[in-house]
Amino acid sequence: MPTPINQTTLPLFENDSGEESMEAVLRKIVQTIKKHEIFVLTTHVNPDGDGLGSEVAMYQALKRMNKKPIIINTSETPRQYQFLNKGRIIHTYNPARHDRIIKKADVILVLDISVSKRLDRMQPVVLTAPAIKICIDHHLDNDHFAQLTFADDQAPATAELIYNFIRQDLKQKIDKSIAEPLYTGLITDTGNFRFNATRPETLRIAADFLQMGIRPNEIYSNVFEQGSINTIKLLGLLLERIKPECGSRFHWTYLSQDDFTATQTKPSDTEGFVDYTLKLENSVMGALFYETPDHYTKISLRAKGNVNVQKFAKGYGGGGHFSASGILIKAPFMPTIEKMVKELVKYFETHYGTGK
């Protein structure tokens, strides 16, 4: 169920009056935006297409309302999202330059997170700033740091919420400068409209963007086709080593620090690589092990259908979602792989049968 959460200005909603509360929160957010002038927009550490796209779209809408918005993020904008940074409107947090601005802001709009920890370096200044904090997000976790939170965990992307908010609540026209960043948010958070969370409304919004003349092939290419020869070589190493277990229903592979060194790459270049373990026929669970720079073991887990990798990950201090989770094990790489593959096989066979 969509969960509107607000703690300070609204009473917690009771039983099933949820709809009403959500409306009320939205109304208060609109009033707050209309009343004020200086806005700081931000998103989570290591921002993705949804966080960045939502920020840029809101920035454009606020500009049109003659407000003074500024986007300040904890992390730098990744290379593949630089095309969203037209006019260099996205700033990377520098305390000496930005603390003053954040402290003077009327409103801080935090997008695509409801947990302040994920603001990372910016957390202290955001929490202590006198500004009214507003959160718009689609995650369930919430540490209640904002006065106004609009969270809908049924939405596949914050971009979908921002689209409705700009159009229906702020009553601003959606044009290409808003459609392009929001489309980016939709495709990155829905895996190009293939994840379960994708709903009819998501595709209707995408259709609206196409009608405005955005080019899906160009946006896709900007985001997903920026690989280097080095990352392709790294992928080659990973593919060669894929090993089947549990009657080819579970596949795993690994990358060591030596592999990163040999290909001049780093762990962050493995984005999306674990998905290859699920591209094989009958494969419903996959694992990618990689060695961190401090020689520990990171495990990325992916699953299909009723296979729950989150439960396994939690047992080892990891976390994530039902079909996509991660674990960091502070133990040497090769022995840990051996041990954890055995554990994964045991877990899989216990819950999903031996297939024999």
Ligand SMILES: [Mn+2]
């Ligand atoms: Mn998101």
